[in-house]
Amino acid sequence: MKTLRDAVNWAFRSRQTGRITLVHPPNALALTTSGALTASALLARRSPGAARAASVLGRVTGLVWAADEVVRGVNPFRRAVGAVALVRLLRSTSS
Numbered sequence: 001m002k003t004l005r006d007a008v009n010w011a012f013r014s015r016q017t018g019r020i021t022l023v024h025p026p027n028a029l030a031l032t033t034s035g036a037l038t039a040s041a042l043l044a045r046r047s048p049g050a051a052r053a054a055s056v057l058g059r060v061t062g063l064v065w066a067a068d069e070v071v072r073g074v075n076p077f078r079r080a081v082g083a084v085a086l087v088r089l090l091r092s093t094s095s
Helices: 002-012 025-043 048-072 076-094
Strands: none
Touching: 002 076, 025 048, 048 076
């Protein structure tokens, strides 16, 4: 049982505050912006230029968020989530 507790502490404990951290407000803006732009791209299908612009901006904001998590994530879990998102976004951009 101690090993599981140690693993949870290592993965989820913020190196800055010492508290368990999964999400925090600054990321909400980047994720909301990315989601809104991506949704706008889906809704703007009648205007290909607007749809393309919204799609590209949505991916760029997602990439910025993911890269920021990899570099500045407060714990290993957050850095891993950023890395997975970054890889998925880069793979979906290239296809």
